[in-house]
Amino acid sequence: MDFQQIAGNIERLLKSRVPDGYEIMLGASRNLSIEVKDQQVDTFKCSEPVGVSVRVLKAHGMGFSFSTSMDDADLVRMIDNAVIGAETQTPDEFNGFPPPQSYLDVSGMFDAGLAAVGEEEKIGRALELERLTLAEDSRVKRVRKSTYGESSYEVFIRNSLGVEGSYRGTSVSSSISAVAEENGDSQMGWDFGFSNRFSGVDVALIARTAAVKATGLLGARNIPTLRCPALLDNYVATEILEVLASSFLAENVQKGKSLLAGKTGERLFAGCLRIVDDGLLPGGMATTPFDGEGVPMQRTLLVEGGVLQGLLYNSYCARKDGVASTGNATRSGVKSPPHMGVSNFFIENGLTPFAELLKGIDQGVLVTSVMGMHTANPISGDFSVGAAGFFIENGVVAYPIKGIAIAGNILDLFRDVDGIADDLRFFGAVGSPALRIAALDVSGE
Incomplete structure (x- = not known):
């Protein structure tokens, strides 16, 4: 999706409303959430939301609206709502937008190889986390939930003063809740891992930590x-x-x-x-x-x-x-x-x-x-x-x-x-x- 082209289209629609200032923010992501239990996939969710929002400044009033559709009719409706919000809001002299500034190049936010990792391997990570946790200590009797989650996202922003920037990133996480039992006592332990990269999450460490937390409180x-x-x-x-x-x-x-x-x-x-x-x-x-x-x-x-x-x-x-x-x-x-x-x-x-x-x-x-x-x-x-x-x-x-x-x-x-x-x-x-x-x-x- 060409965010710059969409932003340009919104600017064209905005200028006829003669705002004192405006801001356009676009975002898109692909999100995956997997939960397993008893070595079976319990939940598999995938979503790819896309959206745009505008803030409009008019006579010191600030209006906001958003749209998940990029059709012109929906963008016009979004702009109308933001303008009405600005015109009906109590004026505030401190409303405004920041001037353009330079941004540092932040490395390591995006894992280009994540998209190439197959869904079976991602499911396998959640299954392996559950297996390792149960194997860590015989007193760990069951797992409430073992998860794998990821998101690939892109963000773009532009305002009327000349601010323009974009970035993309990835996030990967896994978590587990384990239940330990001994002599009629039951305790739960939880842990998680997070990284920008698929290879950055250590499921063995998560399993060990969750098991230690659960068993440590027994008795x-x-x-x-x-x-x-x-x-x-x-x-x-x-x-x-x-x-x-x-x-x-x-x-x-x-x-x-x-x-x-x-x-x-x-x-x-x-x-x-x-x-x-x-x-x-x-x-x-x-x-x-x-x-x-x-x-x-x-x-x-x-x-x-x-x-x-x-x-x-x-x-x-x-x-x-x-x-x-x-x-x-x-x-x-x-x-x-x-x-x-x-x-x-x-x-x-x-x-x-x-x-x-x-x-x-x-x-x-x-x-x-x-x-x-x-x-x-x-x-x-x-x-x-x-x-x-x-x-x-x-x-x-x-x-x-x-x-x-x-x-x-x-x-x-x-x-x-x-x-x-x-x-x-x-x-x-x-x-x-x-x-x-x-x-x-x-x-x-």
């Missing part, structure tokens, strides 16, 4: 309530960081919905923490040359030495604060206008091996799962959630524990970090290494 015990040092594995640390992420968005700060409002330049975190948003991170799930408005992606240092260095911006919020956009306008596809979001958002890797963080803890907890972290208050930072993991005694993991809850404040928790492991891992677009917390309230029996 979990209860513990009494205590305040003690805590080690958050990289998955739990990422879940908590994800709640904090929204507070770095300038939109939430401007609306008074961020616990970081008015605190730029203050030391709010442990001095060992560096928090970064990097839209150009090699191999990142959110890596692209430009954001949802055509602003170049960049690496933004947000926390260094425990001090809040700045915030994340899209063009609209940047105009409000008189600063430059950090390239943090994101899109969910052509069916929605750009909104604020993180790109590859993470705590930088530490230098300490995970096992070393256990040393010196006479009594503490290793938290490997939390339930309901999404219920944490993103404005106050307060949280109280169920958790599970392991009890630490004399610097070693002693036994699995269950039925606990952890509570506190997210800012206090990140201020009390006194150790960072060297095992940074991303779970989606957010990632963290394991973190050791000096003291945490743990509710037990």
Whole structure:
């Protein structure tokens, strides 16, 4: 499909409406999703969506509309809807589009060989993942779901100020949920892998990790309530960081919905923490040359030495604060206008091996799962959630524990970090290494 030709046709249709500015975004993808169970294909889904959207600026009003058809009649209808939206919206002086800028060449986003891999081989990957997981440990009795997924996509953007850019990429993933049973106890373990390339996903590692997670919690015990040092594995640390992420968005700060409002330049975190948003991170799930408005992606240092260095911006919020956009306008596809979001958002890797963080803890907890972290208050930072993991005694993991809850404040928790492991891992677009917390309230029996 010739995106430039379609964009030119839309521009021709737009100009008769005399807008003050416009933006055209086109996207196309091919998506495949496979699920297997008991060595049989349970689900096989393939889709090839194509779409276009426009944003129209008129008298400081911004209108938006989209179409999944490229027929002229449907494109005219899309433009009419966007123009009506612009004319009826309350004018806002900060509405507008970014000027043209240059983009870096981001390598590694596209696997040209993916299309040549046959569907049987892709199904075989999901089947192999299930087989390997069941073979990993005799206590792994069944698999709830073993999956393979992929997407090949292309994006094009152009605006009336001269912005024009395009990119294409591929993503490949596999995941599994395994159930382990022993002595009447049942526990579940999950893991996944992601890469831009078909060869980049290690199903043997996914199988081993899921099996270890499931079997590791068998025979979990209860513990009494205590305040003690805590080690958050990289998955739990990422879940908590994800709640904090929204507070770095300038939109939430401007609306008074961020616990970081008015605190730029203050030391709010442990001095060992560096928090970064990097839209150009090699191999990142959110890596692209430009954001949802055509602003170049960049690496933004947000926390260094425990001090809040700045915030994340899209063009609209940047105009409000008189600063430059950090390239943090994101899109969910052509069916929605750009909104604020993180790109590859993470705590930088530490230098300490995970096992070393256990040393010196006479009594503490290793938290490997939390339930309901999404219920944490993103404005106050307060949280109280169920958790599970392991009890630490004399610097070693002693036994699995269950039925606990952890509570506190997210800012206090990140201020009390006194150790960072060297095992940074991303779970989606957010990632963290394991973190050791000096003291945490743990509710037990």
